[in-house]
Amino acid sequence: MRQVSSWGRLDAPAHRVIRLTDPERLPEQLRSGPFPGLAYGMGRSYGDVCLNPDNTLWETAGLDHFVAFDDRSGLLVCEAGVLLRDIQRLTLPRGWMLPVTPGTQLVTVGGAIANDVHGKNHHLQGTFGEHVRRLTLVRTDGTTLECGPDQQADWFAATVGGLGLTGVIVRAELQLRRVAGPWLETEALPFENLEAFFSLADHSVAGWEHTVSWIDCMASGHTRGVFMRGRPSAAEGRRRPRTRMLRMPFVPPVSLVNALSLRPFNQLYYLLNTRRRGRTLTHYEPFFYPLDNLLDWNRMYGPRGFYQYQSVVPQDAGLDSTKAMLAEISRAGEGSFLAVLKTFGERAPIGMLSFPQAGATLALDFPNRGERTLALLARLDAIVLEARGRLYAAKDARMPRTLFEAGYPRLPEFLHYRDPGISSGLSRRLLGH
Known part of the structure; x- marks a missing residue:
């Protein structure tokens, strides 16, 4: 067990931390538990959305490989533990950047999707999730799902902004934007x-x-x-x-x-x-x-x-x-x-x-x-x-749970896509499990 804190440093509860490094073995690893578990990237969330006190954290920082990049179309495929900073530094010399980033680039791709982060240009570019073309999601029963805005769109809508509760994001295909420079x-x-x-x-x-x-x-x-x-x-x-x-x-x-x-x-x-x-x-x-x-x-x-x-x-x-x-x-x-x-x-x-x-x-x-x-x-x-x-x-x-339920009217719909083997401090506080 290891003490882990989120960025707000309000507490540092104990967790069983399991490092993920091999996408091919990941379905087997998740299936073996112990449950409940939760994917953990850089821990830059401020509260308990990235914590799972007294339970398992699946650390994704080891899933940090670039898979493919087409510098003609700006399509990038990478694993979920890749940092936004490293994407920018790889693709900017080739004339491409991420369309949307939050106030820090020291976050993982998986975390950016799970929290559907936004930047200073929402009126033009929307959120991070609007530029995800495909993602690979592994459930704790070992099932692997490929989803996107035009492929299993319901699973995609549940996972983008889904607070890590629908499964573990393993890989993503991102559409970058053409830029003249930095x-x-x-x-x-x-x-x-x-x-x-x-x-x-x-x-x-x-x-x-x-x-x-x-x-x-x-x-x-x-x-x-x-x-x-x-x-x-x-x-x-x-x-x-x-x-x-x-x-x-x-x-x-x-x-x-x-x-x-x-x-x-x-x-x-x-x-x-x-x-x-x-x-x-x-x-x-x-x-x-x-x-x-x-x-x-x-x-x-x-x-x-x-x-x-x-x-x-x-x-x-x-x-x-x-x-x-x-x-x-x-x-x-x-x-x-x-x-x-x-x-x-x-x-x-x-x-x-x-x-x-x-x-x-x-x-x-x-x-x-x-x-x-x-x-x-x-x-x-x-x-x-x-x-x-x-x-x-x-x-x-x-x-409070009442404010969460009032502010997110699609919550009842989302609950159908939850992974029963995944939980977090936030989900137990706001969803009861």
């Missing part, structure tokens, strides 16, 4: 209130592929922030900037994210970006993955870890609900270094349990202060529920 034309635009944010978001959809905003949760009386947008550029002759990998070397005895640090950090970040306003050329890595150069940054929240809370509310409730949530956070005296606000486009979810819906999504990190933090999150839940929104299961560690 550069983006970017622009940072400070704003002074939420009305300005939504106006910028609406006016940026037509001309900019990537849009996201950092907001200052600690600003009194209003919600200021920095709206960042980007679009691919054909710039040539630029040298990739040198980046120095840093590491949070230890876990401090208390969270470094607190009232003393948040306010000056947010003020400084806002002022720096106000001075840098305007357009520039930016390499894709610092724009898409600003924290990947600070390894183990999750340690800064101290030994008790942190909760990430990401919600989405429909367009008609976006402004009022976001204001209400930020007001609750302000009244509680809480805040976040990493407060991110963006919008999702009008695209039907690919998976039965896919998170995005048209509207506004707000993501914040909260140091774990016990009941005080849980009480605040419960008040935020009430706002999301009233607005007919939902929470992102990939980042959740404490969502």
